Amino acid sequence: MDDPFSSSDHWFDPWATASGSHLKALTDSITKQVLQATAKGPQARIRQPRAEQVERVTNIVSCLVANLAAMHLGHPEHSRLAIPLRHTSQSRYDRKGFGHLPHVIDAMAAEGLVIKHQAHIKKRRTGIEAAGRLLDALLKGTVAEVGRAEGEEAIWLTARMGRDAVGRKLPYQLVDYADTPETCSLRREMEEINTFLATQRIELQGQPQAGFKLTRRFTLRHIGDRHTFHLHGRLYGGFWESLPRGLRADLRINGEPIADLDFASMFPRLAYARVGAEPPAGDLYAISGLEEHRAGVKAGFAAMLSSSNEMTRLPSGVKDELPVGWTGRRLAEAIGSKHPALVPLFGKDIALDLMFTESNILVAVLLRLARMGIAALPMHDGIMVQSTSAPSAKSIMQTTALALCGVDIPVSAKIV
Numbered sequence: 001m002d003d004p005f006s007s008s009d010h011w012f013d014p015w016a017t018a019s020g021s022h023l024k025a026l027t028d029s030i031t032k033q034v035l036q037a038t039a040k041g042p043q044a045r046i047r048q049p050r051a052e053q054v055e056r057v058t059n060i061v062s063c064l065v066a067n068l069a070a071m072h073l074g075h076p077e078h079s080r081l082a083i084p085l086r087h088t089s090q091s092r093y094d095r096k097g098f099g100h101l102p103h104v105i106d107a108m109a110a111e112g113l114v115i116k117h118q119a120h121i122k123k124r125r126t127g128i129e130a131a132g133r134l135l136d137a138l139l140k141g142t143v144a145e146v147g148r149a150e151g152e153e154a155i156w157l158t159a160r161m162g163r164d165a166v167g168r169k170l171p172y173q174l175v176d177y178a179d180t181p182e183t184c185s186l187r188r189e190m191e192e193i194n195t196f197l198a199t200q201r202i203e204l205q206g207q208p209q210a211g212f213k214l215t216r217r218f219t220l221r222h223i224g225d226r227h228t229f230h231l232h233g234r235l236y237g238g239f240w241e242s243l244p245r246g247l248r249a250d251l252r253i254n255g256e257p258i259a260d261l262d263f264a265s266m267f268p269r270l271a272y273a274r275v276g277a278e279p280p281a282g283d284l285y286a287i288s289g290l291e292e293h294r295a296g297v298k299a300g301f302a303a304m305l306s307s308s309n310e311m312t313r314l315p316s317g318v319k320d321e322l323p324v325g326w327t328g329r330r331l332a333e334a335i336g337s338k339h340p341a342l343v344p345l346f347g348k349d350i351a352l353d354l355m356f357t358e359s360n361i362l363v364a365v366l367l368r369l370a371r372m373g374i375a376a377l378p379m380h381d382g383i384m385v386q387s388t389s390a391p392s393a394k395s396i397m398q399t400t401a402l403a404l405c406g407v408d409i410p411v412s413a414k415i416v
Contacts, residue, residue, distance in 0.1 A: 009127060010078035014095040015152040016066035017059075019211065020145025023069060026137050027062040034061060034107045056097045059149070060104045063095075065138070066146045068114070068130045070210055074143040080117055080127030091176035092153050108134075144208035152213050154190035155183055157227060159220040175220065177227045186229060189363055190216055196370040202240075202377070205250045209239050214378070216359065219352055231352035233359035235378045249416045251384065253375050259390035260414040261397060262382035263361075267302060268339065270354045273407040277341035287334050296321030300331045306351035357405055364400050369393060382414075 018027045034057055035049050049057075064081075071078050085102050088094075105128060109116040113134040117127040130138050157177050161170040177183065194213050202209060219232035240251060251258045263269075265284040272279040285297045299318045304311050311328040322331065336343045362378055369376045369385070374393060376383040385393045394411045401409040 008077075008079045009082035009125065010067070010071040010075050010080065012067055012081055012083040013070070014063060014098060015149050015213070016063055016070060016210070017147050017149040018062040018066045018069075018145065019147025020141065022137075022141045023065055023145040024062075026134070026141075027058065027065050030065065030108065030113060030134065031058045031061045033111055033113075034104055037107045037111055038103065056100060057104060059097060060101055061108075063098075063149070064104070064108070064114075064128075065134075066210075068128075068134070069138050069141055070143055070146050072130055072135065072138050073141065074146075074210060080129055082125040082127050085119070085126050091174065093156070093174055093176075095149065095151070142207065143210045146210035148211040148213050152215075154194065154213065154215050155187050155229070156215055156217040157220065157229065158217060158232075159223040159225070161223060172219070173223060175223075175227065182229060186216060189367060190214060193363070193366050193370055197375060197377075200375040201252075201254050202375070203252045203255075204239075204243075204247070206252070212237055212239055214238060216363070218356075221349070221352070231356055233356045233363075234380055235359065235362065238377055240377050240384065241379065248384070251377075253377070253384070253386040256386035256388060258377075258384045258416060259387045259393070260379075260382065260384050260416050261390065261394055262379075262412050262414055263358075263397065263401065264410040264412045266358060266381040266409060267305065267351075267354055268342065269407060269409050270357050270405060271305065271342050271345055271350070273357075273405050274350070274354070275341055275345065280338070284339070287338055290322070290326075290334070293322055296326075297331075297335070301335060302351060304332060304335065304346040305354065306349065307347050308349040310347045361397075361401050361404050364404060365393075365397050368396050368400065 018024050031054070035054065039049070067081050071081050083101070083105070085105075087099070090096065105114065105116060105126075108114045109128070112132045113130070114128045115131045117129075119126040129135075157175040158172040159175050161173050163169055197214070198211070214235050214237045216233055216235055218229045220227070221231065240248070243251070248258065248260060265279075268284040269279055283294075285294050285301065287297050290297050296318055299321055300311075300314070303315050303318055311332045314322065314326070314328045314331065318331070319326075332346065336346065358381055362380070362383070365383065366376050366378060369383075369389075369392075372392070374385060374389045376385050376393060383393065383397070390413065394413070397411045398408065401407070
């Protein structure tokens with residue numbers, strides 16, 4: 001396994017930084033302590049560290065303090081901050097100046113500020129947790145003081161890495177690409193969206209949340225493919241994306257409850273647009289005999305569009321959502337019977353193409369709304385907006401989809 005990880009771990013974010021006054025003061029105090037602890041020689045106590053050394057250690061300490069605050073305050077179910085300490089060559093995705101991260105962690109552990117848990121090869125990353133006065137101080141702060149450092153890449157390119165010897169998918173690999181006019185344009189779009197959202201008040205259960213930066217992530221089917229940005233392209237990085245559905249009602253945008261707007265059956269509708277056919281009326285995921293198992297049909301539909309082979313076995317996530325006795329072949333036949341025009345697309349690995357169209361529509365919607373002063377939180381095939389903006393947002397979603405893919409995609413409001 002390339003990324004040993006436990007469900008009790010909170011993954012280290014190198015771009016998190018202390019931005020509030022409380023966490024900044026804590027960072028300054030710990031930085032001085034670390035610099036003193038790591039100074040060597042008889043003149044160490046009176047010799048001043050170099051400015052670049054102070055800046056480097058300050059940035060690392062600020063990042064660690066922000067990550068530990070996010071974990072202990074925002075994710076108390078996690079017990080360790082999992083940190084990759086293996087030295088690799090720098091790419092556009094890495095934060096510069098973090099080569100001394102292991103030394104700063106060791107110094108903080110020696111000072112009793114953190115507890116360090118050693119890595120276990122192929123099982124678990126190195127982990128830390130706050131201790132002593134650092135833990136006490138963190139528990140007096142809020143996650144709203146966790147911000148984002150400058151320089152974070154907004155346009156990602158990843159590549160599939162195939163499967164291992166037993167058929168399991170290997171983790172995708174980040175690809176370090178060269179900028180082109182296209183990538184610069186894509187980055188400007190994301191910067192415009194992120195800059196606007198940073199001016200909006202987005203709260204959960206009455207509390208401001210940690211800073212975020214949305215990234216747009218493209219994919220190559222194979223690691224050796226030419227670098228292009230025409231597959232996938234969905235947006236990630238918003239804290240709301242992983243919220244349990246029950247908590248969405250507690251979201252507020254500029255003090256207002258949210259409206260959750262969703263493109264109805266977007267994936268099959270985009271597939272129909274691709275083959276130039278008209279979809280049947282009604283719910284496209286409604287399959288005879290599976291009326292009470294819509295989630296399983298939806299997941300199976302996506303699996304058939306994602307696979308490069310005929311679906312003879314049900315993926316585990318799909319199987320769990322279907323009644324006992326249903327097989328991959330039976331589900332494929334049922335969906336094919338409902339959607340004969342789409343059968344030529346099944347097993348052709350076109351999901352990444354459909355996601356790209358979907359993400360183009362969503363980015364265009366976000367930009368249009370931002371220029372109107374309306375904050376929208378993306379959710380792959382939908383958005384969340386403040387309730388009073390729902391009618392305008394719904395209209396823009398429909399007109400944008402029609403303009404970009406040539407078909408009318410209904411927009412529904414989910415119950416929050």
